[in-house]
Amino acid sequence: MKLIAYYLPQFHQIPENDLWWGEGFTEWTNTQKAQPLYSNHRQPKEPLKDYYYNLLDPSVREWQASLARFYGIYGFCYYHYWFKGKRLLEKPLEALLQSDTPDFPFCLSWANEPWTRRWDGSEDEILMPQDYGDEADWAEHFHELLKAFNDKRYIRIENKPLFVIYRPGLIPRCEEMLEYWNKLAVQHGLPGIYFVRTLGGFDIPNQAGFEASVEFEPHYTFAHAHTQSLWSKIKKKENEHLVFDYDGAWEMILSRSPHRSGEQIIPGAYVNWDNTPRRGYHGQSCIGSSPEKFAYYLTRQIERAAQVYNSSFLFVNAWNEWAEGTYLEPDKDHGFAYLEAVRTALLNYAP
Incomplete structure (x- = not known):
């Protein structure tokens, strides 16, 4: 089974974020300023040994790849940001393509939402609008992608480069x-x-041209299952915060039929969830998570990937989404336990 972890490249400074959010902004900025919102709410999330890395340092990418490989992650799925010729957060991938190291598989997911101050693609306070253009723009974008597609490390299925689009309906x-x-x-x-x-977590239009679909968890389950029983509100003074049950969400994921009119579905998994570093009380977090539970649920999802989905791939959300609370990288609370959970789940799987 090939586990692919989503990879956020926002751990380095760019001029646009300096302008929009303040000088020196990176994903660590939100992570470090987070505060606990309720009893036993563990914030801020802190990387092990205070390793607040910069992705422009090649030794960081080497460390990530060696760690992922050691614990059984097959490859990374880099988020790709393209806005009609304008690139954002492109430098880590650019540096990767200019070097033979790390020798670790990767693919791309085009995160094609506009950038806003709400972080979730909602149509208010747009910082970077999205415009899809015409054939000339598509050609420019293709030639940018071709640099990655031709890399020997790029993940392929049926010898075709695997390319994910986050919001094709847009x-x-x-x-x-x-x-x-x-x-x-x-x-x-x-x-x-x-x-x-x-x-x-959005409407799914009927569009031709796709070889497969991938379940992005836990968002897909929240949007397309009856999840009211999972949610509860925590009140603190005048504020309310939504939390959901980790076990309940996973059980819904594991009980769902993957069939969609005969198309190939690639299953998903999530490590944890807490986007309060980005959105405060307006965010959501889960309760009841642990590395041991993650190992158990991931084991079951790997089995389902092979037996129910007939897929040799499984996408994990995520490698390093620190400000959304879903990451495999080691932290001060659990050390390497979530990575150990990945290895345990893969060892438990006996095809």
Whole structure:
């Protein structure tokens, strides 16, 4: 079973974030300023040995890859940010492509929402709008992606580079764009592109051109299952905060049928969830999580990936989403326990 962990590249400074959020802003800024909102709410989340790394340091990427490989992660899925010719947070991937190290598989997920001050793609206070353009813009974007697709480390299925799109429903001429990209791919010696749509917390349009869909957890379950029983409110003075039950969410994930009109579905998993570093009381967090539970649920999801989904891949949310509370990297609370849970789950799986 090949576990692919989503990888956030926002752990370095960029001029746009300096302008929008203040000089020196990185993902660590939100992580470090987080506060506990209720009893036993563990914030801030702190990396083991205060390792507040900078992704522009090549030794960091080496450390991440060696750690992931040791505990059984097959590859990273880098978030890719493209806004009609404008790139953001591109430097870690750019540096990776300019070097042979780390020798670790990767693919890309186009996070194609506009950037806002709410962090979730909602249409208010837009900082970086998204415009999908026409064939000329699609060609420019394709040639940018081709640099990654041609890298020997890039993850392929059926010899096609695997490319995830987070919100295809936002793309007005999505089917035309995918067809055009496939045409360009063949012209450049590829058999095509293995397009994967994300099943997340939003409407799922019927669009042709995708080889598969991937379940993005826990968002997909929250949006497309009857989850009212999972949620409760914690009140503190005039504030209310939504929390959900870790076990209940996982049981819903594990009880769902993956079938969607015969298309290939790639299952997902989540480590934990707490986006209060970004959104404060307006965020959500889960209660009842532990590395031991994660090992148990991941074991079951790996088994389902093979037996129910007929998939050799499983996407994990996430490697390093520190400000959303879902990360595998070692921290002061649990050390390497969540990574150990990954190894345990893989060892428990006996195909």
